[in-house]
Amino acid sequence: MEWETKLIHSGYDIDKHTGAVSIPIYNASTYRQDSLDKPGAYFYGRYGNPTREALEGMMAVLESGSHGFAFASGMAAISSALCLLAAGQHIIAARDIYGGTYRALTGLFSRFGLEHTFVDMTDIGAVKAAVRENTSALFIETPSNPLMRVTDIRACIRLAKELGLLTIADNTFMTPYLQRPLELGVDVVVHSATKFLGGHSDTIAGVAVVKDEGLAGRMLEIQRSFGAVLNPQDCWLVLRGIRTLKVRMDAQQKSAGQLAAWLRGHPRVGRVYYPGLDDFPGNEIHFSQSSGPGCVLSFTLESGSAVRSFMENVRLPVPAVSLGGIETILSYPARMSHASMPKELRDELGISDSLVRMSVGLEALADLQEDLDRAMKQAC
Numbered sequence: 427m428e429w430e431t432k433l434i435h436s437g438y439d440i441d442k443h444t445g446a447v448s449i450p451i452y453n454a455s456t457y458r459q460d461s462l463d464k465p466g467a468y469f470y471g472r473y474g475n476p477t478r479e480a481l482e483g484m485m486a487v488l489e490s491g492s493h494g495f496a497f498a499s500g501m502a503a504i505s506s507a508l509c510l511l512a513a514g515q516h517i518i519a520a521r522d523i524y525g526g527t528y529r530a531l532t533g534l535f536s537r538f539g540l541e542h543t544f545v546d547m548t549d550i551g552a553v554k555a556a557v558r559e560n561t562s563a564l565f566i567e568t569p570s571n572p573l574m575r576v577t578d579i580r581a582c583i584r585l586a587k588e589l590g591l592l593t594i595a596d597n598t599f600m601t602p603y604l605q606r607p608l609e610l611g612v613d614v615v616v617h618s619a620t621k622f623l624g625g626h627s628d629t630i631a632g633v634a635v636v637k638d639e640g641l642a643g644r645m646l647e648i649q650r651s652f653g654a655v656l657n658p659q660d661c662w663l664v665l666r667g668i669r670t671l672k673v674r675m676d677a678q679q680k681s682a683g684q685l686a687a688w689l690r691g692h693p694r695v696g697r698v699y700y701p702g703l704d705d706f707p708g709n710e711i712h713f714s715q716s717s718g719p720g721c722v723l724s725f726t727l728e729s730g731s732a733v734r735s736f737m738e739n740v741r742l743p744v745p746a747v748s749l750g751g752i753e754t755i756l757s758y759p760a761r762m763s764h765a766s767m768p769k770e771l772r773d774e775l776g777i778s779d780s781l782v783r784m785s786v787g788l789e790a791l792a793d794l795q796e797d798l799d800r801a802m803k804q805a806c
């Protein structure tokens with residue numbers, strides 16, 4: 427099936443009792459057991475819920491996996507996937523990994539004996555050099571946030587296969603519509619469904635998908651034991667969001683591409699970071715593993731104070747953390763997502779005070795452009 431069709435016709439068969447076209451939200455914590463010896467298909471809400479299963483089934487189809495798992499947030503999905511590892515093992519991740527994942531590895535999992543090394547993942551040599559005797563996993567996130575640095579998924583998989591490492595990929599920025607890491611050999615895909623999958627800035631949710639029966643069994647055990655499941659209402663909201671994933675991403679990506687090109691020629695703009703630009707580092711690798719550049723880009727103005735005044739002057743984009751909604755969102759990494767990072771490290775990574783990140787929404791391109799242009803001209 428083509429994407430348009432798959433998004434509409436996966437995950438749910440029309441309700442047999444009522445003919446309802448939209449899946450019911452099953453608010454049930456427990457299910458009647460007709461036989462004490464043999465529980466029915468459902469048993470207890472943490473173990474299984476039909477609305478949650480619809481979302482999980484949908485995500486398995488979209489990511490070319492066999493099993494999906496819905497969690498209470500992207501971080502719950504990521505932390506649950508990290509629970510596949512054990513004390514004494516070692517994981518390699520990118521230095522510019524999502525801040526929450528960085529905190530989970532350094533502040534939480536390290537206390538349980540999981541060791542970590544952060545490297546420049548765009549350099550496979552650096553990944554190899556970080557391998558130790560007890561290295562058990564690679565955590566991939568591409569393109570990265572906010573500089574859109576591209577990691578070569580296939581090169582990571584070759585190394586992982588050679589050394590028998592588990593691979594986890596955070597596919598939040600691309601979504602399965604643009605990038606399907608399981609097809610390239612990744613073991614576990616994780617998502618913040620809060621972003622493009624939900625798509626409407628109205629819910630916090632996460633998903634993990636695997637394609638291997640053994641891993642699926644282990645993830646199910648973690649989902650049930652750790653218990654960070656997504657509630658039925660929010661499963662329904664994410665499913666509803668996913669139905670329009672393709673049309674939203676097509677439109678938002680088209681605007682993002684046009685804005686990236688326009689920003690690059692703008693006199694107030696320094697650098698533009700967007701994998702869709704022909705000369706963007708890693709552009710070729712990106713397009714060998716993804717079918718589009720996505721809807722998020724970053725750019726610099728001349729100074730931190732110019733960014734401040736620009737962000738105070740824009741009317742349409744919402745100054746906020748998060749991304750992937752139908753509204754354009756402008757983030758200031760130095761004061762928002764990466765505020766807890768020491769300035770020296772931020773500068774070393776290129777996350778300067780003059781950097782702005784933009785998640786492009788569904789507004790008319792002309793309106794966005796006019797608003798950005800006016801706010802940049804006023805910026806001092």
Ligand SMILES: *Cc1c(COP(=O)(O)O)cnc(C)c1O
Pocket residue numbers: 499500501502524526567571596598599617618619620621630631632
């Ligand atoms: C937002 C985000 C997360 C965390 O997801 P939550 O739903 O906020 O818990 C993880 N990874 C990436 C790339 C994100 O953008």
